[in-house]
Amino acid sequence: MECAVEFAGIALRNPVLTASGTFGYGTEFAPFLDLRRLGGIVSKSVSLEPRQGNLPARIAETPAGLLNAIGLENVGVEAFVREKLPALPEGVPVIASVFETQIERYAEVCKRLSGAGRVVGIEINASCPHVKAGGIEFGQSRDALAELVRACRQATSLPLLLKLSPNVTSISEMARVCEDEGADGLSLINTLQALDVDVERRRPLLRNVLGGLSGPAIRPVALRIVFQAAQAVKIPICGIGGIMSGEDAVKFLLSGATAVQVGTANYLNPAVAGEVADGIRAYAARHGFARVADLVGALELPGA
Amino acid sequence: MIEDEGRQGTPRLRISHALAADATQIAAIAKASLREPWSAQAYAEELSRGHARVWVAREDAASGGIVGYVLAHRIADELHVLSVAVEPPRRRRGTARALLTEALRAEAGAGARVAWLEVRVGSAAARALYQGLGFREAMVRRRYYADEEDALVMTLALQEAQIGAPIRARAQVVDQRREGQSRRIVLRTPHWPGFAPGQFLMLSPGPLGAAPRLDPLLPRPMAVYRASPVGHGSADVEVLYRPTGRGTRLLADARPGETVGIVGPLGRGFPDPAAGTPALLVGGGTGIASLYELAARLAPSASPRVLLGARTADEVMGLADFRSLPVALEVATEDGSLGVRGLVTDLLGRALRAALPATVYACGPTAMMRRAAELAAQSAQPCFVSLENPMACGFGVCLGCAVPQAEGGFRLVCRDGPVFDARRIAWEKQV
Numbered sequence: 001m002e003c004a005v006e007f008a009g010i011a012l013r014n015p016v017l018t019a020s021g022t023f024g025y026g027t028e029f030a031p032f033l034d035l036r037r038l039g040g041i042v043s044k045s046v047s048l049e050p051r052q053g054n055l056p057a058r059i060a061e062t063p064a065g066l067l068n069a070i071g072l073e074n075v076g077v078e079a080f081v082r083e084k085l086p087a088l089p090e091g092v093p094v095i096a097s098v099f100e101t102q103i104e105r106y107a108e109v110c111k112r113l114s115g116a117g118r119v120v121g122i123e124i125n126a127s128c129p130h131v132k133a134g135g136i137e138f139g140q141s142r143d144a145l146a147e148l149v150r151a152c153r154q155a156t157s158l159p160l161l162l163k164l165s166p167n168v169t170s171i172s173e174m175a176r177v178c179e180d181e182g183a184d185g186l187s188l189i190n191t192l193q194a195l196d197v198d199v200e201r202r203r204p205l206l207r208n209v210l211g212g213l214s215g216p217a218i219r220p221v222a223l224r225i226v227f228q229a230a231q232a233v234k235i236p237i238c239g240i241g242g243i244m245s246g247e248d249a250v251k252f253l254l255s256g257a258t259a260v261q262v263g264t265a266n267y268l269n270p271a272v273a274g275e276v277a278d279g280i281r282a283y284a285a286r287h288g289f290a291r292v293a294d295l296v297g298a299l300e301l302p303g304a
Numbered sequence: 305m306i307e308d309e310g311r312q313g314t315p316r317l318r319i320s321h322a323l324a325a326d327a328t329q330i331a332a333i334a335k336a337s338l339r340e341p342w343s344a345q346a347y348a349e350e351l352s353r354g355h356a357r358v359w360v361a362r363e364d365a366a367s368g369g370i371v372g373y374v375l376a377h378r379i380a381d382e383l384h385v386l387s388v389a390v391e392p393p394r395r396r397r398g399t400a401r402a403l404l405t406e407a408l409r410a411e412a413g414a415g416a417r418v419a420w421l422e423v424r425v426g427s428a429a430a431r432a433l434y435q436g437l438g439f440r441e442a443m444v445r446r447r448y449y450a451d452e453e454d455a456l457v458m459t460l461a462l463q464e465a466q467i468g469a470p471i472r473a474r475a476q477v478v479d480q481r482r483e484g485q486s487r488r489i490v491l492r493t494p495h496w497p498g499f500a501p502g503q504f505l506m507l508s509p510g511p512l513g514a515a516p517r518l519d520p521l522l523p524r525p526m527a528v529y530r531a532s533p534v535g536h537g538s539a540d541v542e543v544l545y546r547p548t549g550r551g552t553r554l555l556a557d558a559r560p561g562e563t564v565g566i567v568g569p570l571g572r573g574f575p576d577p578a579a580g581t582p583a584l585l586v587g588g589g590t591g592i593a594s595l596y597e598l599a600a601r602l603a604p605s606a607s608p609r610v611l612l613g614a615r616t617a618d619e620v621m622g623l624a625d626f627r628s629l630p631v632a633l634e635v636a637t638e639d640g641s642l643g644v645r646g647l648v649t650d651l652l653g654r655a656l657r658a659a660l661p662a663t664v665y666a667c668g669p670t671a672m673m674r675r676a677a678e679l680a681a682q683s684a685q686p687c688f689v690s691l692e693n694p695m696a697c698g699f700g701v702c703l704g705c706a707v708p709q710a711e712g713g714f715r716l717v718c719r720d721g722p723v724f725d726a727r728r729i730a731w732e733k734q735v
Contacts, residue, residue: 058703267702
């Protein structure tokens with residue numbers, strides 16, 4: 001079974017990546033999982049300077065989901081390049097996620113990562129729903145997004161992925177903006193902006209009031225968005241949203257994603273990303289596909 | 305009520321540091337096991353040396369004696385294992401392996417980088433044991449022993465071997481019973497790296513893998529109450545909890561034979577008490593479960609005083625276990641149904657006024673721990689608290705369990721805790 005795929009110019013040994021923010025800087029998983037079983041990892045979003053994150057409560061469990069407002073706590077790009085990247089085992093492709101509050105700062109982080117070796121691609125987090133400045137505004141405004149992609153494209157020659165907000169009216173339009181401005185791929189979806197309430201105390205569950213919803217609860221929404229975006233653009237898509245198993249991942253591939261990212265499930269089972277990769281292979285074999293890549297977009301639509 | 309005997313009539317074992325009084329029993333085991341044993345006097349002298357590290361496996365039953373020991377020297381960053389022995393009738397149950405695992409885990413945690421030992425070339429069983437723990441053959445010492453047998457020197461790089469690193473396993477429920485408002489679940493895990501008092505597990509009711517449970521989605525952090533080796537590297541791990549939410553009610557439904565996913569042991573445990581000071585343990589409600597192993601391990605040497613509190617008598621967890629330990633035990637209940645009527649922090653205030661110095665260890669509701677921290681600070685005594693902030697992963701990734709620090713910034717309950725120096729916490733911002 002041929003599991004390798006090419007995604008946005010990046011050669012992956014299988015289509016399974018780990019989603020930014022759910023896999024730390026990778027080394028935290030070493031006791032549980034051989035990272036070389038993965039297609040690669042997308043590291044925790046880094047910014048130009050270290051960020052401390054929000055006051056607790058930062059997370060809350062919701063039906064089949066997780067609501068979070070961590071606040072993009074991170075060590076900053078300098079410590080990431082100096083300490084975190086070298087600690088990862090060889091042979092594990094790293095896509096570095098970037099978050100900032102201004103376009104110039106996004107571009108600056110891209111520049112610093114481009115010279116860091118080890119990094120095979122950059123994912124721009126243009127959609128964090130729980131940080132007040134930046135983030136979501138870029139992901140929700142057509143013009144701001146275009147300007148952001150243009151600036152990052154000029155700042156790096158590495159494969160450039162845009163992680164987009166699902167909290168938009170037309171994902172197809174936002175996807176086309178990215179393609180037109182030179183993005184190499186899309187990561188869909190980031191968390192859904194959400195709220196939950198402690199009814200006894202009449203308070204929001206999170207200190208930040210609003211948070212981002214992840215986990216299996218959002219999977220059908222994520223599949224719809226991947227499906228629509230895949231029809232709108234030619235650049236490849238990485239599907240993200242509540243993947244817990246190989247079958248879940250296959251749903252994204254069939255709907256048009258070339259690769260997938262496993263997120264919240266890493267918390268429940270720190271070896272799950274490896275199991276998802278095995279599960280995709282087993283599905284492809286069971287259904288007579290010679291290559292995992294042949295699953296991409298193989299959804300059979302009624303009347304087609 | 306609680307049994308002293310584990311399953312199949314086999315007493316549970318607990319590994320702990322040896323005491324001066326243990327020299328006679330250690331010498332008896334050495335005599336029955338080694339070709340060149342030392343005298344009881346020699347072991348007594350050994351136990352008093354600063355660089356000696358001696359652990360014993362004790363039966364947990366009321367009458368429990370010592371069934372095995374490991375003796376080592378810690379010099380700079382090396383641990384030299386000098387002798388390991390188990391009483392002949394207690395062999396082949398993984399006791400030696402458990403003893404060594406605990407010794408290596410504890411010393412790796414305390415900065416040791418290399419462990420080494422000599423073993424008789426002809427001792428196939430001993431060599432296999434050490435190999436199983438990761439030791440590798442380094443060199444031969446010719447005619448090392450009095451009978452001229454060669455010794456094999458074996459070494460283990462402790463940091464690279466990730467001694468004490470958490471495991472992920474499907475554990476089998478071997479027992480679950482109700483004790484008052486609490487449940488005691490015993491989980492058999494196929495491997496177990498030992499644990500420090502205060503460490504915890506992430507527990508996922510239901511099977512892992514192919515069809516994971518979607519709701520409730522997240523695993524639940526639970527203190528390791530106690531763990532005992534049951535042979536071949538496996539262990540029975542006990543957890544005490546109260547079914548209060550969806551996750552714990554699901555766990556309460558788990559029957560013997562079913563599996564529960566575990567990841568652990570996680571976090572850092574309680575530090576030792578300040579030199580020569582007695583330990584004052586303060587447990588409130590479900591927080592009591594975090595303190596039992598600490599009380600048991602400190603009992604022989606640090607004359608701990610244990611203060612337990614709950615709303616009512618049947619919420620006092622593990623009471624019979626604490627009563628069987630040689631500790632001074634006091635109980636407070638809010639309704640007066642057991643012990644003193646009032647709060648456990650009232651007991652703490654009185655204890656601190658009566659006897660100083662003391663190292664305070666507290667686990668319970670946030671308000672209780674905050675009050676314990678205040679009382680300890682007023683008496684200028686050290687206080688360590690074990691926090692229970694909500695978390696999704698347990699190993700430093702979700703960043704959900706951030707604790708605001710007095711000096712600014714955050715530390716994580718799962719990675720930097722759950723035990724914290726109470727003075728460093730910004731209590732007014734803590735959840």
